[in-house]
């Protein structure tokens with residue numbers, strides 16, 4: 001199976017059956033992302049405990065690539081530390097934007113995202129969820145007080 005087939009199969013599969021759809025209640029962190037070029041809108045939720053992403057979910061509407069990418073991402077970062085998730089963000093960013101970048105074997109199915117490079121207009125669709133996750137992880141948990 002060449003990369004084009006892998007790309008198509010993985011994107012179709014994760015678009016048809018998105019993994020980890022849903023929301024997480026606070027104190028889980030969340031952030032909203034919007035890609036106005038395509039109309040993709042996502043909210044990413046991350047339950048972080050002890051520096052580890054215990055649970056990651058997303059909801060929203062968007063094109064096949066944005067939904068598949070979010071589905072792949074939530075699968076990939078669950079159980080990882082925030083530092084590992086940040087490193088993965090770097091690898092994905094490289095894969096999406098640098099022509100000729102080789103996907104490290106450790107990326108697994110995420111390697112399929114390299115196929116998006118052939119469609120430069122769709123790179124933002126694929127990276128939206130990653131930027132949104134990053135924003136969620138960077139945000140301070142909002143202090144809630146009824147006093």
Ligand code: ZN
Pocket residue numbers: 035038039040062063064065066124125
């Ligand atoms: Zn899109």
